[in-house]
Amino acid sequence: MISLVEVSHAFRGRAGAVEALAEVDLEIGEGEFVAVIGRSGCGKSTLLRLIAGLITPSSGRVRVDGVMVTRPRPDVAMLFQQPALLPWRSVRDNVLLPAEILRLPRPAYAERAQELIETVGLAGFEKRLPHELSGGMQQRAALCRALLHRPRVLLMDEPFSALDALTREELAGELQRIHMDLRPTTVFVTHSIQEAVLLADRVVVLSPRPGQVRKIVEIAIPRPRSFGHNAHLEEVTEHVAELHELLLT
Amino acid sequence: MISLVEVSHAFRGRAGAVEALAEVDLEIGEGEFVAVIGRSGCGKSTLLRLIAGLITPSSGRVRVDGVMVTRPRPDVAMLFQQPALLPWRSVRDNVLLPAEILRLPRPAYAERAQELIETVGLAGFEKRLPHELSGGMQQRAALCRALLHRPRVLLMDEPFSALDALTREELAGELQRIHMDLRPTTVFVTHSIQEAVLLADRVVVLSPRPGQVRKIVEIAIPRPRSFGHNAHLEEVTEHVAELHELLLT
Amino acid sequence: MRTPRVVAPFFGVVGTVAVWWLATALFHIRPLFLPAPPDIVSAFRRQPAYLLHEAWATVTETIIGFGIAAAAGLGVAVVLAASRTVERALLPLFVALNSVPKVSVAPLLVVWLGFGPRPKIFMVVLICFFPVVVATMAGLSSTPAELSDLVRSLSASWWQTYVKVRLPWALPQIFVGLKVAVSLAVVGAVVAEISNPNRGLGAVIVLSGTSFDTPLAFAAIVLLALISVVLFYLVASAERLLLPWARAITG
Amino acid sequence: MRTPRVVAPFFGVVGTVAVWWLATALFHIRPLFLPAPPDIVSAFRRQPAYLLHEAWATVTETIIGFGIAAAAGLGVAVVLAASRTVERALLPLFVALNSVPKVSVAPLLVVWLGFGPRPKIFMVVLICFFPVVVATMAGLSSTPAELSDLVRSLSASWWQTYVKVRLPWALPQIFVGLKVAVSLAVVGAVVAEISNPNRGLGAVIVLSGTSFDTPLAFAAIVLLALISVVLFYLVASAERLLLPWARAITG
Amino acid sequence: GCGGSAKDEDPSGASSSPDKVTYLTAFGAVGRDAFAWVAQEKGYFKAARLDVTIQPGSATGENLKNLAAGQAQFASLDLVGAWILAGKGEYKDFRTIAVIHQQTLVSIISLEGSGVASPEELEGKKIGAATGSVNQLLFPAYAKAAGIDATKVQWVNTQPAQLPTLLASRQVDALSTFLIGQRGIEKAANKKAVVLPYSRYLTDLLGNGIITTSKIATGSPDLAARFRDAMLQGLRYTIDHPDEAAQIMKKAQPAADVAAAVGEITLMTPYVTPSGSSSPIGSVTEQRVARALGTLQTANLIPAGLTPSAVVDFSLTPKA
Ligand SMILES: Nc1ncnc2c1ncn2[C@@H]1O[C@H](COP(=O)(O)OP(=O)(O)OP(=O)(O)O)[C@@H](O)[C@H]1O
Ligand SMILES: Nc1ncnc2c1ncn2[C@@H]1O[C@H](COP(=O)(O)OP(=O)(O)OP(=O)(O)O)[C@@H](O)[C@H]1O
Ligand SMILES: [Mg+2]
C-alpha cells in the first residue's frame, strides 16, 4: 500500500539546512495499523507530510498504491499536529469540510458528522466557532473531520496529544473499532509508547535527527485489545519496556 | 499565596453561554507545586487564565499575595497551551522576550537563555525562526521563555503535551530541580496522571464542565522523586489509580 | 460605565467645527478663502433642494462605480494571486495605469463615453480598482500555512481552495481595500464631475468656484464629506456583520 | 526550469505597447487623442533633458511627501488603534477630510504655501495619508489573541506591546497601505503640479495640453507611469527584505 | 494675506538691488503670454531694476486669489471676468495698470462644414465652454445684440483644456473660447475654423490686462510703473517679432509649442494696438472703461455703481 524507498528529506533555511529524515525504508500493507514513535523533532511529522504528498522528498521515492506520490490524494486523509480549524466555520461545518470538497452528499454526511461529534464528546458545541473551544476540544473536532469521509489511508499526527488520559483511552478504543471496521491503512504518530503498543500492528521507532528507522517492532497481541487490565498485560509491559529502551539509546 | 474564593466563570457566546468554572475554592501556599487534572474542556486553562489576570471571574475573588487580581502581574509567568512564539523572532530572541519587556540586563539573561535552550535540547536552533521547528520544539522554546526570568509564580498549561515520553521525563525532572531550587509557586495543568503524581505536592481534580474542585489529593512522597523505578513505586501506583478513579466518575 | 457610541464622534465633529469657526473669526479670514460654518449653512439653506439633488447624482455614480470596482478588483486579484507569472506580467501594468493622473484622463473619458453618468462611473472604477486589487492580493497570500496544507491534503480544486479558505481568510484585508476604495470613490466621482460639470456636487464646486461663491462650494464639499463618511461606515458595518470571527481571534 | 523573473513583465509591457500601437493604427486614431508609441518616443527624444529634469522634480516631491505621510499615518493609526474613543472621534474626520476633492484643494494650497515644492509635497501627504492609516489600523487590530495574551501576561507596557508585537505583526498589512499610498503619491504630486504648473511632469502635461502637443503629454504620462512602477516595486522589495517570516508562515 | 513667500520689499527705497516681484501669466504658457518671457529675456525687467519670477497662472479667479494672498504682485487676466468679480463685491483690492487686448477676444468657434457660419445658426446647437466662464456669462448679451434667442442654445460645461478635443471629436457643434485659440483648434481638428468674435456686437469690452494689488498701485506707484513699462516693451517686441518671441518662450517653457504660439501672437496683434493711433499700446480711457462697465451692467452681470477708477488706476495706465 505505502512504500518508502531510501527517502531523505532536508529543509533548507537561512541558517543552513536541517536534515529531517535520512534514508528511510518502510513498507506498510493494506489495512495495516502502524504507529511511529521517536524523539521530538526527529522527523515524524515530516514523514507523514511526505506520505500525504504535501512535500516531496529531497531524495528517494514515496509510493501509495504503487503510484509515486507527487501531490495529495483524495483517498488519503491527514490529521495535522495543529487542529487547523477554519475560524469562521462552526464545529459542524468544519467537520463537514471534506464532504464539501469531495462533493459527497451532504445529508448523509451531516448525519455522520453529528455521530462523530457525539462520539468524541462535543455534543452541544456543533454550532460554536473554534475559538470558543478548549485546546482538546479543537483537537477532537479535527479528529472528526479526518474520519468523516472514511478515507482509505489515515495519517494521524499525535491526534490525542491535547487530551486527558481518559478521553484519550476512550478515543483510542474508538479508533481501534473504526480500524477493525473499515480497515483504513493507518499511520499513527504518537508520544505515548503505551498507546502505540495498544493500537498498532507494528511500531516504527525513529532515531533522533536525522530520523532513520531504528527498529520496527511487531505487536502480535490479538484484537480487540482493551486498555484496562487484560490478559496480555505482560506482553504489553514487555513491549513498552523494549520500546522505551529503544528510544533511550 | 494564591487564593480563589467561590470563583465562577462563564463565557458568553452567540450560541449561549458556556459555564466553564463553578464555585471553585482553592488555596495554594507559597512555593507549593500544585497539579491540576481534569477532562478536556473542564476549565483548566480558564483557571490558569483567571490566576494570571488575563480574564476576570464572572463571580468570586482571585487573590495573589493577598492582592485582588485585576490584571497580569510581572512576577507571574504563564506558559500557554499553544506555544505563542513570535514568528519573526529567532528562538533565542523569543526566549529573551520577557527580559526585554521587564528590562532585565541583557547579557546575563542571554547567557541564561542559552543554558535553558541547551537544557531543553534546542542547541543549534537558537537562530532559527519558529516555523522551522517541530511542534515539540516550539513547545520547548515556549518553556524556556516562561522560565527565563525566574518568576515567583509559574502557571503552566500542559507544557509537555507535544513531547515524547522520554523528553517529557527529562524535562519533568528538570522542572522538579528548578522548583526545589527557586521554589516558585507552581500551578501545573497536565493530562498525565503519572506526571501529576510525580511532580506535585497536591493534585487538584476538576470535575467535567462546569469545572468544580472534585477532590484535592496530597502527595506526600519525599523529593527528589525519580521517574523510573523507585522506592515509592507502590505509593505512586496507588495515587495514580485513585486519581484515575476520580476522573472516571 | 461606557459612554454611548455617538458621544465621541459628536465631540469630534463639534470640536472641528469650533476650531474652524474660531480660526475664521480670529484671523479674519475672508469667506473667499475659507468661509465660516454659518456662511456654509446659509449657503445650503439658500438652495437645499438643488444641492441634495446634485448630491444624489454623485451618490449613485459613486455606488455603482464602487460596486463594479470591488467586483472587478476582487476577480483580478484572485487571478493575479493564482499565478506568479500572470502577476509579474500584469501587476506593473496596473501600477502604471493607476499612476496616470485621473485629471488628465477625464477629458478623454468624456470623448469616449459622452456626457452622461458613464464617464463618471468609469472614473470611480478607475480610482477604486487598485486599492481593492492590492489589498485582496495581500489577503489572499496571507493564508496560514496550516490551513492551506489542510485544503491541499483534501485535494481541493483551485476554485474550492479560493472559495472555502483563501477568500474567507482574506476578507478582513479585502475590507481594508474596500474602505480605502470607498473613500476614493467619492473623490473619483467628483474629479469626473469637475471635468464635465453637468451634474453632481463636482459641478456645484466648479460652478460656484467660477462665480466666487466659496460658501456654496464649501456646502458641496461638506455634503461630499458626509456622503463619504456614511459610505465608509456602511462598509465598516458590513465588515462587522460579516466577520465576527475575525474580531474574536484577535486580541 | 523556471523562467527568469524579467520575462513575464517584459511580455506584459511589450504586449500592451503592441495592442496600443495596433489600436492607433487600425482605427486611425489621431495623435491628438491617443498618440502611437513612436510619436511618444520621438516626443521624448526631442527634449530628453527637459523631461528628465521635470521628472526629477516630481520624484523628489513624491518621495518626500510619501515619507512624511507614511510616518504620520503610522503614528496616527497607532493612536487611533490604541483607543476606541479617539478612533470614534477622529476617524470620521479623517474620512471626511480624505473625501474633499484634492483638485479643488490644490489652488488653496498654492495660496497658503506658495509656488515652491511645498504645496506639492503637502498634496502628496494629503493623498497618501489615509490608506496608510486605514491599513495600519487594520493590521494593528489583527494581532492573534494568543500573542496579545502573551504580552499582557508579561505586563508589557502599552509602548512595548506596540513595538514588540502589534507593529511587527501589522507590518504585512502596513505594506498594503504603503503600496497603495506610493502609487497615489505620484498622482498627488501631479495633481498639485497641474494646478500650479511651474515645475514637474504635471506642468509638462498642462503646458503641452494647452499647445496641443499630445505626444509630449503622453511622454510625460509614460514617465509618470515608470516612476510609479519603480517606486511601487521599491516598496515591494522593502517588504520582501523585511518580512521573510511573513511569507514563511503563509502557504 | 496668509503669508507665504511674499516678496513685497519696500519698493520706495531706491537702492541698487532690484525689487523682487512675482508675476502670474493669464493662462499657462501660451502665445498670448509670451511677452512676459520676452521682457525677461531681453533684459527689460533688469533695466527697470526688477527681479521678476514668472509663474504660469491658472484662471482669473485663481490669479486673483494668489494676488490677494500676497503670493504674487502682478498678474495678467481677463479683465471682463475680474471686473465682474469686483462689481459683485467679491474682490476689489486690485487695479488695472495696462490693457493688453483692446477688445474682448471671446468668440464662438466652430468648424467649417459643421453648419455654424453665422450667429443665427447657433440656435438649437450644442456649445462647449469652460464652466461658468465669462464666455457663457456674456452670451445672453451677445445673443441679444446679434438678434438670436439665447435660450435656444445648449451649453456643455467642461474644462478649458478639454474644449478643442470636444469640438474635434464632434461632441459639440461649436465652442465659446478665445479667438487666439483658433490655430490650435484647427491643428487639433485638422479642419479650417469659423470664428464669430463677440467683439463684433459687444464692441466696448476689453480683453486681457495687467493688474496689481491696490496696495502697490497706491503705495508704490513707481514699482508698478516700472513693471508696466517693461511688460509693454516686451509686448511691443513680441508683436513685432512673433517667431523670436515664441522661441524665447519655448526656451523658458520647453513644453510650449512654437507654431501654436506664433499663431496666437499674430492673431492677437490687431487687438493689441488701440484704435486711436495716437494712444500708445496698453492705454485705455476712462470713457472706454465706463462703456465697458455699462455693457456688463446692461447684461445684468454686475450691479450699478462700479466706477472706472475702482478697477483701473488711470494714473498708472500708459499715456500718450
Ligand atoms: N518548515 C520547516 N523548515 C525548516 N525546518 C523544519 C521545518 N519543519 C520541520 N523542520 C525541522 O525538521 C525536523 C523534523 O521536524 P518534524 O516536525 O518532522 O519533527 P517531529 O518528529 O514531528 O517532532 P515533534 O514530535 O516535536 O512534532 C526538526 O528538526 C525541524 O526543526
Ligand atoms: N474564549 C472562549 N469563548 C467561549 N467559550 C470558551 C472560551 N474559552 C473556553 N471556552 C469554553 O470553556 C470551557 C473550558 O475551557 P478550557 O479551555 O478552560 O478547558 P480545558 O480544561 O483547558 O480543556 P483542554 O484540556 O481541552 O485544554 C470549554 O467548554 C470551552 O468550550
Ligand atoms: Mg510533529
Ligand SMILES: [Mg+2]
Ligand atoms: Mg486547556
